[in-house]
Amino acid sequence: MADNMFEPLSIRGLTVKNRVAMSPMNRNAAPGGVVGENIAKFYRRRVDGEVGLIFTGGIAVDHPAATGVYVDRPCAIPELITEEQTAGWKRVVDLVHEGGGKIVAQFWHLGVMRTPGTGFHPDAPSARPSGIYGPTDRPTHVERAFIERLAVPGPELTDAEILEIIEAYARTARSAVALGFDGLEIHGANGYLPDSFLWEETNRRTDRWGGNRRERTRFAAELVRVLRREGGDAMPVFYRMSQWKHQDDRAQLATTAAELDDIVGPLADAGVDVFDCTEHNFDRPVFAGSNLNLAGWAKKLTGRKSMTVGAVGMSVGHYDPDAHEAPQSANNLDALRARFERDEFDLFGCGRSLLNDPDWARKARLGEPFEAWDIAAIRGVAR
16 A cells, blocks of 8 residues: 555644544444444444544434434434433543544434434424435335335425524534544435435425525535534534435436536535545546546545545445445555545545454555455444
């Protein structure tokens, strides 16, 4: 592996020891919203394996509809509200820091992907910009039975309810800052709440929260502003974005660089420091006529830093609609290195590769072989 991929990087007041990040992955392993010692050790194990920056799996924001059943998993999504939940996250932060790592809190709201009537507050109506789930006839990895439950229309969010959700993000960010997290991230990808405001298939509003592509960024930009406010000048703000959605594995928020600029431009202006761009495969161009991937274009258009995510260390992406085989461990570091050395992005995120092999980062640095693929590690048996 090229040495420069293991050089430090500074983002505002945060300095990480290398460019390897553990992508946010919710393990759905927080009964009652409380993360336990198992999760703290899970993250520390990756820090010991030389991951420079840990992203938590999604922490549900302090809003009753943020949590619930999604893709038929029981609701065990972590929160940061009660004293017990706060103590659990404090242990995570402390253990990561003791190992020399850094950790970013990712904030999550299921939005349209929450099954109504489920979660820690089952009586709360689900939060949907226009009351709709979106298309039900697109390529998707989501099971039909789950789609049919979500496809039942619900109420459209009112203006007052949207403002309440923005304040919920602010409260959760305030708690994370007080605990000593090193950065804050909005999960704005894959069809979850911020993404459902960005996507025209799920945002049909005609008020200030809807409109054209640039106007549909208003909600996400307001979330960025409150995180920027709560984090202050020293704490970096990350924004996770994607083209694909759970409703449509081939969805596109933008089909050209100019269209993408209508999205990332307002978010950068609002205060995003790093665009965390998740794709099916990092080594594919996002637009015709250019070899840049989504992270590359986000950086080029805004001048902000970016992180690429998508099948690093894997033969195919887990949700890639073009894949014709099950994922396996793969050494695709030469392709990653080539893009990194062109300054296409500043960080690279590993998700399932790090679930499968906690020492993946160290092995990448040393050129050692990776662990063979173990589906049990991916499905929840953490090493």
